[in-house]
Amino acid sequence: MSQTTPATRLYVWCSVLVILVVVVTGIVLSLVSKNHKQLQDRLDLAAHDSDGESELSPPSDRLEDGPVEVFTDKTLNEMLAPGLQEAPLQRVLDDLDILEELVMLLDPESPNSRTTRHLAARCSFPATWINYTYSMRDSKSPLKAVLEAVSAKWPDWTVGQLARVLADMGRNDAVKILARLPPDSREAL
Numbered sequence: 001m002s003q004t005t006p007a008t009r010l011y012v013w014c015s016v017l018v019i020l021v022v023v024v025t026g027i028v029l030s031l032v033s034k035n036h037k038q039l040q041d042r043l044d045l046a047a048h049d050s051d052g053e054s055e056l057s058p059p060s061d062r063l064e065d066g067p068v069e070v071f072t073d074k075t076l077n078e079m080l081a082p083g084l085q086e087a088p089l090q091r092v093l094d095d096l097d098i099l100e101e102l103v104m105l106l107d108p109e110s111p112n113s114r115t116t117r118h119l120a121a122r123c124s125f126p127a128t129w130i131n132y133t134y135s136m137r138d139s140k141s142p143l144k145a146v147l148e149a150v151s152a153k154w155p156d157w158t159v160g161q162l163a164r165v166l167a168d169m170g171r172n173d174a175v176k177i178l179a180r181l182p183p184d185s186r187e188a189l
């Protein structure tokens with residue numbers, strides 16, 4: 001005797017209904033999340049694209065991550081006194097001897113080492129502007145132009161941040177020159 005009592009039939013129908021609801025919900029959810037992800041990707045892409053055209057971001061933003069950073073920070077602390085690291089970038093521009101030595105190291109274009117061009121690119125200056133400073137090289141050092149522009153745009157930038165970029169560029173020779181700046185303006189007097 002088959003037991004197709006009304007209760008059994010109700011049970012079967014309920015089970016089928018529950019399974020249907022679960023399957024349909026699953027399909028709908030996966031479609032929604034896929035669309036959401038595509039939308040999110042598109043938004044991310046759009047945000048990223050407009051980044052390129054928007055206002056230049058502070059150079060310090062470009063130095064936030066990566067194991068290189070950790071390494072250079074360690075060596076940097078050995079090379080540069082903490083007081084000097086926190087000194088404003090203007091200190092470099094004010095010390096004409098140090099500035100001149102940096103100019104002689106970094107301005108000459110060389111296929112083997114990173115130069116003022118690389119420094120400027122790291123600080124988000126456009127290639128046309130860098131080329132312009134190099135075209136005016138006879139009247140003003142491109143490095144001086146870059147440091148002045150950085151100092152004007154981001155007055156909070158420190159000697160330590162410049163040193164970090166230079167170390168990251170493989171120019172520890174330039175960092176060593178920075179290290180010779182007097183650590184405190186009072187000691188410079």
Ligand SMILES: *[C@@H]1O[C@H](CO)[C@@H](O)[C@H](O)[C@H]1NC(C)=O
Binds near residue numbers: 128131
């Ligand atoms: C900048 O100058 C270099 C050569 O010195 C050239 O290859 C490059 O195309 C120039 N870039 C711009 C944007 O003018």
